[in-house]
Amino acid sequence: MVRFVFGVEDLARTRFAISPMLELVESLLALRDRETAAVHVPWLRSLSGRLDGIELERAVALVHRTGYMPDFLAPPPRRPVGDVEEDLAALRATPVGQIRHDMRLFRSQHPEARAVSDAWDAHPRRELNQLAAVLEAFWDRAVAPVWPRVREFLEADLAHRARTLAAAGPETLFGELHPRITWRKGALDVQVSRHSATHDLGGRGLLLMPSAFAARGPMTIDEDPWQPTVIYPARGIATLWEAGARHGEGLAALIGRTRAGVLADLAAPRSTTELAARRGLSPATTSHHLKALAGAGLVTSRREGRSVLYVRTMTGDSLCATSPA
DSSP states (O other): OEEEEOOHHHHHHOEEOBOHHHHHHHHHHHHHOGGGOGGGHHHHHHTTTTSTTOOTHHHHTTOOSSSOOOGGGSOOOSSSBOOHHHHHHHHHTOOHHHHHHHHHHHHHHOGGGHHHHHHHHHOHHHHHHHHHHHHHHHIIIIIGGGHHHHHHHHHHHHHHHHHHHHHHOHHHHHHTSOTTEEEETTEEEEOOTTOOEEEEOTTOOOEEEEESSOTTOOEEEOSTTSOOEEEEEOTTGGGTTOSSOOOOHHHHHHHOHHHHHHHHGGGSOEEHHHHHHHHTOOHHHHHHHHHHHHHTTSEEEEEETTEEEEEEOHHHHHHHHTSOO
8 A cells, every 4th residue: 555645735736637658558558468458449459450560568568467567657747738759758768777776666576577677677778769669659550549539538537526626625536536545634545556655745746647548446656756646547437438428318308319418428528520520410510509508507618729628517417427328
């Protein structure tokens, strides 16, 4: 178990972020251990024939279902939404001392991977550059095509957590992250395998990162030089690859089947164009339904770049949750 002890400043400095590099690394575990990744089968099937020529063994060897994986693989992002190109550049710039430190921890928990860790000890810079090339190729072929969908899914989780924090406070927020994450008397306990530590945050705050691919449950990053971090499975992972959301018959009877489908599909932020494509509607019809739902207080909108994104409000969430499928 890893315990993070909070002070008043730590609550104020706790933040959320999305890491494309984390999703990239964790998706390798789904590729390696498909028994634990049943929810990602549609994505795994889509990779058939697209990964030829990538030496994935080099990367997969560092990712295990339990235990430590080198922190330098996915350093926590500095911004709310990380950038994979920046992350790959940071990976390539990892100091040799940090590489050797992380690989010592990796070897202590995975002695069966001694040949892998020995190569890293002997030629850390060479191994790092080769790994970065593999990860970049894997991102381009496997993750980048689905990243808009994954990012929207993770943003929906952040929006939900923000509403929970505003409505019910940090105790409820932390208590709902995962069954193996608990808040007790000013401390956050995270049940992880093969690691036990207590850290006084000392004003640094905590970084919370939802993950779509973290099938193995919550994880922590609690080694310097990075901000203490808790990674948790985003809510509703089973819906990630669904073509369209379902809605209950009761909701359909109340507001109409088409409008109910639009509302059900707004657990994640979506533009009018994307929503129209998902529901098989024209953009004009979709816009008409969105205006009606917004007028009823069931959805809200925000501008991001050139797009306007719509997402359910807490009232909309409640209406969908109480309508049986």
